[in-house]
Amino acid sequence: SRRVLHQALEYAYTPDYAKHYDLDASALARTLAVVHQHKDNSWDLFMGSQQPYLSAYLNWLVLDNLTLPEAKIADLQQLFLGEKPGDDFRSPSRWQPTGNFAENQPSLGQPALQQLSARSTFDANEQAWISWVDFEIANTDPSRPAAEYSTALTLPVGCWVGDYYLDVNGRREPGILAERKAATWVYAQIVNERASRDPGLLTYTGPRTLSLRVYPVVGAAVRRTGIQLLHKEPFRLAIGGRSVQLGTPPTASAAPAPIATPGGAVVYLSAQVKQVLPLVQRQPYYHFLLDVSAGQQGQKARYAQRVQRLLQAQPLAGPPQFSLVNTYTAPVPAGANWQAALQAFDNVGGCYLTGAVRRTLIAAQLHPTATYPRLVVVTDSLAAAVLPADFADLQAAYPESDEFYVLRPDGQLEAHSLR
Known part of the structure; x- marks a missing residue:
């Protein structure tokens, strides 16, 4: 059971295309049925349908103490068994907030980006740029109560997030790397409960897209936050109608040479080098x-x-x-x-x-x-x-x-x- 389930998850989410897969669909169906039977959908372990000792053993033996969400069960059933997922196959999660106070705020007078700046240094050892992008955020209407600032960012190819910070009461608090769903839930809980804490949330919404949310932005006070970006080449980042240069563009004579890994399996070519390559019409x-x-x-x-x-x-x-x-x-x-x-x-x-x-x-x-x-x-x-x-x-x-x-x-x- 454990082997076929983990092979199915590997094939569905992290496949090795050089590997041949041939899973026992009947064995997988039986395993998914058992897992589904023992999933606990109640906060109260003893009031639910799950037997605590048997399920703890099952979770350890089959799932490596991990949780298999309903969505992944539905994916595996559709992929290996040909079962069409129903409209309600994504059952509401106990960790999913039912509403978000900040998201329900009217758009008029929402907080906006007031200033955008950047600090870039070149790491000679890594042959890459390390840039901090600093945000200053304030309400467009200083008389409005606590509101949330949110924006979206699009990164170029070869650019990744390295770090994050949020200034809270004069202290610079570093970000904590966490699983997206858990981080979103914690953020929503703080916002919805209006707790005396100031959350910020930076998440990947796609391979090259980010979402940034900061709460609260109160009155005329300015909130400061920042993102560290690691990138191979200089580029100009646009956010909220403003833009900032990250890194110093090289001159034509200083275009970086191709960089190859040992053995030449991977070669990095800069945008400038690509511009002079011969065109091929396939x-x-x-x-x-x-x-x-x-x-x-x-x-x-x-x-x-x-x-x-x-x-x-x-x-x-x-x-x-x-x-x-x-x-x-x-x-x-x-x-x-x-x-x-x-x-x-x-x-x-x-x-x-x-x-x-x-x-x-x-x-x-x-x-x-x-x-x-x-x-x-x-x-x-x-x-x-x-x-x-x-x-x-x-x-x-x-x-x-x-x-x-x-x-x-x-x-x-x-x-x-x-x-």
């Missing part, structure tokens, strides 16, 4: 991702007809490639009869498009050629497929186009963004 080819999940058995002939019509109506120069997608991704060997492979393939599990798209893009990035894949999903139920919010973390793998397509029953290509 040609697209179709890479079809055919849905062979449970329940799609009767659609195979229609899927094949759609693909044939598209290849005749809108051909591309390169030969098409095909992958059969259910819980796993099975590439059809080049030159093989893809229609025969489609008909012979077992329809089981869910349609794990996340893995199929990532596997295809990563392979194209690691083994570049004069062509690139134009991803075309062939399914009648994109909503039932397992897809993330975006593939923004892989944007370096699709420089020519940030779109993938769904081949509709009428033969038209419906574009969707990878970002």
Whole structure:
């Protein structure tokens, strides 16, 4: 039970694409049923349905004393068992605040950024910049009571948060690294209870996007907070209608040379160096991702007809490639009869498009050629497929186009963004 559950979690959330996965779906179903049975949804352990000693043993033996959220159980059931999640599969969490006082404040007269400044130093050993971005925040209406300041930041590629601080009663308090849900809950509890503490919250909302919240901003008082950013190259950061330069832009003669790891497996090229590289014009080819999940058995002939019509109506120069997608991704060997492979393939599990798209893009990035894949999903139920919010973390793998397509029953290509 423990082994199959941890393998399933690895495959769903931290897969090794060089590794072959073949999990026992029946064993996983039994394990998830037991885990779900022993989940305690009550604050009172003894008043709930859970048996304390048995569940403590189960949590230690199977879950390594970790919690498996309802959302992840639903993900695994959809991915490996082909079960469609219900509208209420994300049951309300006991740690989720029911409301946020600061978020419910009217927007008129909200606190705003009054001053933005930066301090940057270059670390010669790391060959990188360390920058502090300092915020001064105040109410636009000094007569208003306590309110919350919130803003969003977008970081460039190759920039990460290193530290955070918030000035509280004249003291500079450093930030504490914590799990996002727990940190958000603590912040909301302080705000909602109007406790005599001043919280600040800096969270990643995406691979390169941040959310900053500070509470309270009272009257005419100025609140000060700051973020440390680690970045390889200088850039200009825009926040709240203001901008600030981080690092000193190099002169043309001082452009940094390429930096390689031992063995040359990874090479870092600065933006200036990239500007002088020769341009390459690659040609697209179709890479079809055919849905062979449970329940799609009767659609195979229609899927094949759609693909044939598209290849005749809108051909591309390169030969098409095909992958059969259910819980796993099975590439059809080049030159093989893809229609025969489609008909012979077992329809089981869910349609794990996340893995199929990532596997295809990563392979194209690691083994570049004069062509690139134009991803075309062939399914009648994109909503039932397992897809993330975006593939923004892989944007370096699709420089020519940030779109993938769904081949509709009428033969038209419906574009969707990878970002």
